[in-house]
Amino acid sequence: MSILKVNNLNAWFGEHRALNNIKLSFDSNKVTALIGPSGCGKSTFIRCLNRLHEETPGASASGQVILQGENIYVAGVDPVRIRRKVGMVFQKPNPFPALSVFDNVVAGLRLAGIGRKSILRDVAEKSLKLAALWDEVKDKLNQPGTSLSGGQQQRLCIARALAVEPPVLLMDEPTSALDPISTAKIEELVLSLKKEITIIIVTHNMQQAARVSDKTAFFLLGELIEFGDTSQIFTVPKEKKTEEYITGKFG
Amino acid sequence: MSLNPLGDFTRLHYKRRKATNILFCSLMVVSTLIVVLALGAVFGYVLYKGLPAFNWPFFTSLPKPVGEVGGGMLNAIVGSLIMVSLGGLIGVPWGILTGVYLSEYGRGKFASTVRFSANMLSSVPSIILGLFVYVILVKPMHRFSALSGSLTLAIIMIPTIARITEELLKLVPNHIREAGLALGLPRWKVTLRIVLRGSFSAIITGVMLAVARVSGETAPLLFTALNNQFLQFRLDQPISSLPVQIYTYAISPFDDWNRQAWAGAYALIVFVFLINLITRVIFKPTVKGLN
Ligand SMILES: Nc1ncnc2c1ncn2[C@@H]1O[C@H](COP(=O)(O)OP(=O)(O)OP(=O)(O)O)[C@@H](O)[C@H]1O
Ligand SMILES: [Mg+2]
Numbered sequence: 001m002s003i004l005k006v007n008n009l010n011a012w013f014g015e016h017r018a019l020n021n022i023k024l025s026f027d028s029n030k031v032t033a034l035i036g037p038s039g040c041g042k043s044t045f046i047r048c049l050n051r052l053h054e055e056t057p058g059a060s061a062s063g064q065v066i067l068q069g070e071n072i073y074v075a076g077v078d079p080v081r082i083r084r085k086v087g088m089v090f091q092k093p094n095p096f097p098a099l100s101v102f103d104n105v106v107a108g109l110r111l112a113g114i115g116r117k118s119i120l121r122d123v124a125e126k127s128l129k130l131a132a133l134w135d136e137v138k139d140k141l142n143q144p145g146t147s148l149s150g151g152q153q154q155r156l157c158i159a160r161a162l163a164v165e166p167p168v169l170l171m172d173e174p175t176s177a178l179d180p181i182s183t184a185k186i187e188e189l190v191l192s193l194k195k196e197i198t199i200i201i202v203t204h205n206m207q208q209a210a211r212v213s214d215k216t217a218f219f220l221l222g223e224l225i226e227f228g229d230t231s232q233i234f235t236v237p238k239e240k241k242t243e244e245y246i247t248g249k250f251g
Numbered sequence: 252m253s254l255n256p257l258g259d260f261t262r263l264h265y266k267r268r269k270a271t272n273i274l275f276c277s278l279m280v281v282s283t284l285i286v287v288l289a290l291g292a293v294f295g296y297v298l299y300k301g302l303p304a305f306n307w308p309f310f311t312s313l314p315k316p317v318g319e320v321g322g323g324m325l326n327a328i329v330g331s332l333i334m335v336s337l338g339g340l341i342g343v344p345w346g347i348l349t350g351v352y353l354s355e356y357g358r359g360k361f362a363s364t365v366r367f368s369a370n371m372l373s374s375v376p377s378i379i380l381g382l383f384v385y386v387i388l389v390k391p392m393h394r395f396s397a398l399s400g401s402l403t404l405a406i407i408m409i410p411t412i413a414r415i416t417e418e419l420l421k422l423v424p425n426h427i428r429e430a431g432l433a434l435g436l437p438r439w440k441v442t443l444r445i446v447l448r449g450s451f452s453a454i455i456t457g458v459m460l461a462v463a464r465v466s467g468e469t470a471p472l473l474f475t476a477l478n479n480q481f482l483q484f485r486l487d488q489p490i491s492s493l494p495v496q497i498y499t500y501a502i503s504p505f506d507d508w509n510r511q512a513w514a515g516a517y518a519l520i521v522f523v524f525l526i527n528l529i530t531r532v533i534f535k536p537t538v539k540g541l542n
Contacts, residue, residue: 052433057358084435094430097423097449108434111444157430164434 003028003198004049004168009063011044011053018044020222022063026215028167031190031199033209033230036219037245042202045219046170049200050086051079068167084112087161091173093153095145095160101137104145104156108164123163130196131159132189151182158189162197169193171201175208187212206246210234218242294520301517304510309518314480314496320507324515326482327496331522333397333484334476334492335466338404342465343458346409350416350454355442366417373410380406381471389475397490400476404465411464415457419450452534459530463523469494493519 004026011019018041026032034042047053048061051072065072072082095104103110105127106120114120124141128134133155137148145156154174161169171190175183190199190212203209209216209230216233218226218241226233226242237243244250308323315322353366372380381403388399423446431441447454477489478499493515500512 050433052429055429055432080435080437082435083433088430088433090426090430090433092426094424094426096427096430096445098451099445099449107431107445108436111434111436111440160430160434 001028002026003068004200005064005066006049007064007066009045009048009061009065011041011048011061012059013044013056014058018222019048019061022224024217024224024227026168026198026200028198029194029196030214031194031201031212032215032217033213034200034202034217034219035204035206035209035245036225037250038204040219041222042219043172044222046088046172046200046202049168049170050083050088052083052088054079084108084164085166086168086170087164087166088170089154089158089161089172089174091176093150093157093177095148095153095156097144097146099145100142101145101148101156102141105159105163107160112164124159127159127163128156130162130189130193131155132185133159149182151178151185154178154182154186155189158186162193166197168198168200171199173202173204176204183208206234218245220245297513297517297520300510300513301515304507304514305517306514309511309514313482317505322511324491324493324496324511324518326479327491327493327515328518329482329484330397330400330476330479330490331466331493333486333490334400334404334472335462337397337401337486338408338465339462341401342405342408343412343462345405346412346461347416347454347458349409349413351420351442351447353413353417354420355438355446369410369413372406373414377403377407377468378470378474381474384471385474392487394487395475395477395489396487397476398486400472400490400492401486403471403475404468407465407468407471408461411461412458415461416454419453419457420446423449455534456530459526463526466523466526467494467519469498473498493522 002025006022006024009019009022010017022045034045036042044053049065049067053059053061061073063073067082067085070077072079096107099107102120102124105124109120109123125134125138128137133152136152137156140147145153148156154177158174175186178186187208190201193199201209201212213230215228216230217224218233218237218239220241226237226239228238233242234246237246308321310323310328311325312321312323313326314324349365349369353362353369356362357365384399384403384406388402389395392399427449428441428446431445432438436445472492472495476492476495478495479489479491483490497512497515497519500508500515503509503512
């Protein structure tokens with residue numbers, strides 16, 4: 001069953017067109033990897049899925065993005081409400097400055113008006129456990145989020161995104177700034193989170209895409225070139241371009 | 252024998268680099284020493300001159316009429332406290348909000364006009380701002396007042412605080428804001444509770460410096476609050492302030508008043524020093540705990 005469907009999506013930065021008529025649909029409880037050379041529009045694409053793209057000055061988008069049956073690109077839809085359902089993890093770990101580990105995790109709830117200590121504690125513990133960080137930080141909940149290691153910070157950001165329980169999670173190269181051990185932890189995490197949510201992950205690492213994803217989409221110059229089962233894309237791609245990219249001929 | 256064919260060259264190069272390094276390090280040490288020495292000299296001299304009159308009655312009693320020895324600056328201390336607090340009450344939120352606007356929302360013509368004005372305003376001599384308030388408030392009210400004085404101080408601090416706030420908020424990387432937005436938080440909440448919150452201690456430090464700065468303003472208060480030899484708390488009446496009282500006493504021909512002017516100067520320095528110290532202790536970057 002598809003939870004998120006994209007039809008004729010176009011995106012611009014001013015005059016520059018970054019996405020061209022993208023059509024794609026994401027199944028629930030699956031991991032979809034987005035691959036493609038630098039500058040092909042992967043980040044732009046996922047930023048359209050939570051309407052973050054339009055926050056860039058001069059940026060605009062058009063088309064249909066249907067989240068759980070609702071087109072989020074019609075007039076009157078509040079992007080704030082959409083972003084509660086579509087969480088995001090960024091390339092660089094970005095814990096909120098001057099907030100403790102605990103406050104970082106519960107920021108989404110607390111700032112939405114949920115103040116009950118008992119609820120916040122439960123959510124924090126649950127999210128940190130989901131993000132496989134609990135054991136490492138359970139004695140440091142009061143320390144600044146920025147005092148953790150890079151890999152821990154990234155998992156903290158994942159916990160922060162999970163705390164508001166979004167059905168969809170976007171991850172934009174979440175491991176590109178991390179060491180192999182933290183990377184492996186986050187990959188494991190992606191696989192285990194699949195039970196709960198739908199994940200769309202951008203990666204430059206072909207092995208990573210092959211390891212974690214069920215489906216893979218290959219982008220080139222703002223176009224979706226090929227989309228299919230990961231096993232098929234990596235073994236018998238239909239498009240010549242896909243094959244060339246995967247085998248490292250360019251990109 | 253050297254393995255490196257450029258050995259001699261490199262060695263020479265290395266020596267030169269080392270010499271340059273030593274030169275600039277010493278320059279830095281000397282500059283630092285000069286600054287510290289200047290501060291020490293000012294502090295020491297004012298202490299030396301001010302201490303004789305820096306006693307309990309100085310803080311608790313009002314000025315005595317000319318010819319009588321003794322008396323203090325209670326009126327000026329209270330006046331300064333009132334005007335700096337009220338000025339801060341007006342100027343600090345105003346300045347911070349302007350800074351937030353400039354950094355978070357300010358795009359286009361209007362914002363650049365505001366930014367330009369703030370820059371201009373912060374370099375306008377404060378005496379002119381005093382004249383401005385004289386025209387808009389003192390004249391219509393037909394009297395000098397604590398209110399006019401406070402407003403003047405507020406106007407002096409607003410551009411400084413706005414620029415400090417803007418600069419500090421601009422240091423917050425944009426992906427922090429995006430992370431907040433991506434959590435499904437409205438922009439104003441992200442601005443207030445994440446961006447501003449994250450730089451709060453730095454902003455407060457900057458704000459307190461601006462407040463300390465205006466507590467020494469003299470000239471603009473001459474046009475607005477004037478002075479008052481009596482203790483008074485009303486906002487619509489002329490009021491004394493430490494800098495103006497120091498000025499009055501310092502140019503007077505009476506030895507006793509001169510002595511008190513020095514004591515006043517000392518009190519002012521201590522006040523400014525305390526503001527700096529307190530902000531540094533209270534607002535050093537901390538993390539709000541669980542409980
Ligand atoms: N803020 C921006 N302003 C203008 N153009 C932009 C901006 N961000 C991206 N672009 C342009 O949009 C296109 C797509 O960029 P995007 O960031 O989506 O690429 P990407 O596939 O994520 O690349 P990478 O793998 O390097 O992250 C590029 O041509 C880029 O130059
Ligand atoms: Mg990208």
